[in-house]
Amino acid sequence: MAATLPPPSADARAASETLASDIAGSIAAAGGWIGFDRFMALALYTPGIGYYGGGARKFGAEGDFVTAPELSPAFAQTLAAQLQQLQACCPAHIIEVGGGSGKLASDLLLELEWQHGLPESYAILELSGELRRRQRDTIGRRAPHLLPRVHWLDELPARFSGLVLANEVLDAMPAQLVRWDADGISERGVTVAGGRFAWADRPASGHLLDRARALAAECGISRPYLSEISLAAQAWVRQWARILDQGALLLIDYGFPRREYYHPQRDRGTLMCHYRHHSHDDPFYLPGLQDITVHVDFTAVVESGCGEGLDLLGYTTQSAFLFNCGLADILARTPVDDTLRYLPLANAVQKLVSPAEMGELFKVMALGKRIAAPLRGFCTGDRSAGL
Numbered sequence: 588m589a590a591t592l593p594p595p596s597a598d599a600r601a602a603s604e605t606l607a608s609d610i611a612g613s614i615a616a617a618g619g620w621i622g623f624d625r626f627m628a629l630a631l632y633t634p635g636i637g638y639y640g641g642g643a644r645k646f647g648a649e650g651d652f653v654t655a656p657e658l659s660p661a662f663a664q665t666l667a668a669q670l671q672q673l674q675a676c677c678p679a680h681i682i683e684v685g686g687g688s689g690k691l692a693s694d695l696l697l698e699l700e701w702q703h704g705l706p707e708s709y710a711i712l713e714l715s716g717e718l719r720r721r722q723r724d725t726i727g728r729r730a731p732h733l734l735p736r737v738h739w740l741d742e743l744p745a746r747f748s749g750l751v752l753a754n755e756v757l758d759a760m761p762a763q764l765v766r767w768d769a770d771g772i773s774e775r776g777v778t779v780a781g782g783r784f785a786w787a788d789r790p791a792s793g794h795l796l797d798r799a800r801a802l803a804a805e806c807g808i809s810r811p812y813l814s815e816i817s818l819a820a821q822a823w824v825r826q827w828a829r830i831l832d833q834g835a836l837l838l839i840d841y842g843f844p845r846r847e848y849y850h851p852q853r854d855r856g857t858l859m860c861h862y863r864h865h866s867h868d869d870p871f872y873l874p875g876l877q878d879i880t881v882h883v884d885f886t887a888v889v890e891s892g893c894g895e896g897l898d899l900l901g902y903t904t905q906s907a908f909l910f911n912c913g914l915a916d917i918l919a920r921t922p923v924d925d926t927l928r929y930l931p932l933a934n935a936v937q938k939l940v941s942p943a944e945m946g947e948l949f950k951v952m953a954l955g956k957r958i959a960a961p962l963r964g965f966c967t968g969d970r971s972a973g974l
């Protein structure tokens with residue numbers, strides 16, 4: 588595979604080798620084996636050299652992948668309509684989790700200002716110091732007068748009333764790999780063999796084993812079968828459920844309801860790596876230089892939230908959500924005969940909503956507390972009943 592992918596610079600390769608050696612050290616210190624979730628956490632979040640912890644370009648055409656906010660401001664402009672409606676139902680405070688390049692924050696704030704609906708506060712919860720700097724730069728460049736309204740959080744607040752926004756965050760949380768075989772259930776982890784990372788399976792135990800058994804019973808998992816269980820994402824949703832006094836979580840990500848996630852044909856799971864716009868399934872390739880993701884089991888998300896007192900306010904495809912929130916009106920703001928502006932916009936919108944691109948695979952879920960109004964984003968095409 589390496590032969591077909593663009594080579595990294597000498598500096599990037601050196602940083603990757605340092606990270607690989609650090610991870611190998613962690614494996615040795617743990618007795619020769621770590622769970623895949625630990626490997627993923629180290630590869631993505633080691634300060635300075637992990638993929639999100641370090642300086643890799645990541646987002647956009649020159650990076651490794653493109654997220655919806657990077658494609659077009661139309662994404663944030665449309666999302667703003669939903670936030671406006673929600674801000675009328677609860678305190679107008681927004682926390683964006685995992686702020687990426689800062690594009691979503693700047694476009695959202697500009698749109699909310701234009702709609703006379705700026706929130707009282709806008710915070711970004713960001714794990715990476717490098718991304719924080721980039722977010723500050725982006726907002727300072729695109730919306731300098733709004734920068735003083737933005738502040739950054741190191742950790743989840745103790746209590747919060749308002750809106751929490753997370754675009755492509757759940758998929759970046761460390762997940763465990765599980766194998767269901769005829770003779771039992773194992774956790775797939777990582778060891779070092781012959782100077783390289785290698786897969787190694789151990790009998791699953793504890794909460795992971797309980798979850799894996801429950802999934803096998805519920806979804807009729809045929810064996811052999813390999814997939815992921817994202818306990819960290821579920822714990823994160825439960826944590827927010829306990830923190831939130833009033834308000835909503837808007838979660839946007841690629842994924843499915845459980846029955847689709849653990850479908851018999853998806854017997855190699857959803858683990859995916861992104862490197863310079865190439866997607867592949869080898870998480871050991873150039874640690875720190877590529878993104879590692881898993882799809883989201885939205886049934887697990889809703890169970891986690893509702894089990895801790897949140898209500899499911901809606902669940903639908905990105906395409907339905909954006910159209911419900913007025914995407915066509917946003918598109919109509921740009922005259923068709925202004926081809927230099929209209930054509931790139933139409934092209935980006937097509938990517939956001941096309942079933943062959945992000946429109947169907949990406950879902951939007953709203954979970955909330957003390958929000959009575961039916962939400963605009965789910966007024967048609969709500970798929971909550973299928974979760």
Ligand SMILES: C[S@@+](CC[C@H](N)C(=O)[O-])C[C@H]1O[C@@H](n2cnc3c(N)ncnc32)[C@H](O)[C@@H]1O
Pocket residue numbers: 639646654655656657684685686687688691712713714715718753754755756759760823
């Ligand atoms: C794929 S990027 C998405 C960035 C941005 N939201 C966008 O759409 O362009 C994933 C982001 O999630 C962040 N992230 C993952 N787990 C997190 C957590 N537990 N708390 C805060 N941020 C997290 C990563 O640091 C990274 O910025």
